[in-house]
Amino acid sequence: MQVGLHALGIGAGARRSVIDAVAAAAESCGFATLWSGEHVVMVDDSSSHYPYSADGRIAVPAAADWLDPMVGLSFVAAATSTIGLATGVLLLPEHNPVVVAKQAASLDRLCGGRLTLGVGVGWSREEFDALGVPFARRAARAEEYVAAMRTLWRDDVASFEGEFIHFDSVRVNPKPTRSATVPIVFGGNSDSALRRAAAHGDGWYGFNLDDLDHVTDRVGFLRAQCRESGRDLAQLRVAVALRDPRPGDVAKLAELGVDELVIVDGPPEDPSLAKEWVNALAGRWLAAA
Numbered sequence: 511m512q513v514g515l516h517a518l519g520i521g522a523g524a525r526r527s528v529i530d531a532v533a534a535a536a537e538s539c540g541f542a543t544l545w546s547g548e549h550v551v552m553v554d555d556s557s558s559h560y561p562y563s564a565d566g567r568i569a570v571p572a573a574a575d576w577l578d579p580m581v582g583l584s585f586v587a588a589a590t591s592t593i594g595l596a597t598g599v600l601l602l603p604e605h606n607p608v609v610v611a612k613q614a615a616s617l618d619r620l621c622g623g624r625l626t627l628g629v630g631v632g633w634s635r636e637e638f639d640a641l642g643v644p645f646a647r648r649a650a651r652a653e654e655y656v657a658a659m660r661t662l663w664r665d666d667v668a669s670f671e672g673e674f675i676h677f678d679s680v681r682v683n684p685k686p687t688r689s690a691t692v693p694i695v696f697g698g699n700s701d702s703a704l705r706r707a708a709a710h711g712d713g714w715y716g717f718n719l720d721d722l723d724h725v726t727d728r729v730g731f732l733r734a735q736c737r738e739s740g741r742d743l744a745q746l747r748v749a750v751a752l753r754d755p756r757p758g759d760v761a762k763l764a765e766l767g768v769d770e771l772v773i774v775d776g777p778p779e780d781p782s783l784a785k786e787w788v789n790a791l792a793g794r795w796l797a798a799a
Contacts, residue, residue: 545598623687713747
């Protein structure tokens with residue numbers, strides 16, 4: 511069982527000095543992965559339902575600094591040498607998949623093959639409207655974009671014909687470091703999100719799950735969907751973040767087949783306190799793992 515940290519890219523975690531300090535300390539302590547999420551747009555008064563809280567509202571203030579995760583993780587990569595980097599998650603339907611494929615392969619090459627591309631379909635209609643991307647059928651768009659990106663990473667001269675994206679005889683370089691691919695992990699806790707992970711993903715990132723019973727239910731559903739897709743759950747990397755995790759949860763999560771517990775927390779404003787903050791998290795969670 512490994513432990514990841516979802517702490518960078520928002521608020522204090524969007525400051526260069528804090529990123530450098532937290533990243534170096536997390537790597538030194540033995541955290542497996544540093545995760546960073548995405549919202550291109552936030553609005554003050556959203557009518558969209560946020561699916562990862564009891565009240566349907568996101569806890570991050572609309573006015574908070576929120577880095578582009580690919581840019582933020584490039585600074586994490588420069589400050590470290592071994593710890594994994596992961597978008598948790600990038601809202602794939604909002605982007606051009608050819609550009610994302612280029613960005614992900616570039617970052618993966620520069621960090622020495624440490625990148626995992628966590629992707630989701632999004633929940634904020636206001637965000638899609640601001641970007642001029644249809645909110646409807648965003649899941650189908652995301653699945654097709656994943657197929658297109660894998661084609662670009664795999665083929666020296668790539669062609670793809672889909673409903674949402676098409677290109678003919680193009681070269682996109684560099685290729686990723688590991689066997690011409692970047693692992694793609696699907697986020698989301700719904701049945702449809704788990705079906706996507708089972709059918710198309712290299713893993714699943716469950717976010718803000720209520721408790722161990724919720725994890726048990728979702729991992730069980732994912733296992734069943736893997737069987738329907740002719741796969742085994744062991745082929746996927748499973749990472750989860752709990753709403754109120756406890757060190758005693760770690761053993762049960764491992765029994766369920768979870769590979770990584772992701773701790774979601776915000777770093778201190780003062781970068782000089784970052785090492786102490788990370789050490790405290792490591793003392794609580796890495797020992798349990």
